[in-house]
Amino acid sequence: MNYFNIIGFLGKDPEERFTSNNQKLTSFSIACGKDENTFWVKCTVWGDHLEKMLSFIKKGSLVYVVGELKKPRTYQDKQGQTQVSLEVTVRDISFVPSSHKKEVSQTTQEDLPF
Numbered sequence: 001m002n003y004f005n006i007i008g009f010l011g012k013d014p015e016e017r018f019t020s021n022n023q024k025l026t027s028f029s030i031a032c033g034k035d036e037n038t039f040w041v042k043c044t045v046w047g048d049h050l051e052k053m054l055s056f057i058k059k060g061s062l063v064y065v066v067g068e069l070k071k072p073r074t075y076q077d078k079q080g081q082t083q084v085s086l087e088v089t090v091r092d093i094s095f096v097p098s099s100h101k102k103e104v105s106q107t108t109q110e111d112l113p114f
Contacts, residue, residue, distance in 0.1 A: 004069035004088055006041055007096065008032040012059045014045075023047070026054055030063060042087040043067070053093050062096040 008030030016026045026045040031038050043065055045054065057063055067088040077083050 002068045003066070005064070005066050006030065006032060006088070007062065007064050008041065010057060010059050010061045010063060011040065014054050014057065016054075026050075028057075030065065039086070041065075042085065043090050044087065045090045045093070050090065050093055053095070056095055057093070064094040064096055065090055066092040 011029045011031055014026050014028040016024065018024055024047055027043065029040045029042050031040055033039055065088060067090040070087040070089065073085040073087070074082055075085060
């Protein structure tokens with residue numbers, strides 16, 4: 001079973017679009033970690049089962065995402081270095097209120113094993 005949990009800050013507002021088959025998808029990226037240890041996770045929500053929740057989050061929101069991690073992709077960046085891209089198909093998302101932002105972000109940054 002592929003079950004992935006992560007807490008991070010939205011880098012920009014969620015973007016909604018439709019595929020050529022008229023399937024709705026919403027995408028956003030979240031930043032995890034601190035300073036040079038920050039990494040990004042691309043998140044995709046299919047359909048509108050989380051539409052109400054997605055209407056409340058925006059750039060800078062701290063969120064807890066549960067989903068299915070896709071196989072990591074590697075690519076070459078502009079400097080020729082190999083990078084890894086993490087992508088998640090989101091099953092559930094929770095907004096972390098700003099009053100808890102500092103407490104959760106400190107715990108996340110210090111307790112993650114990477």
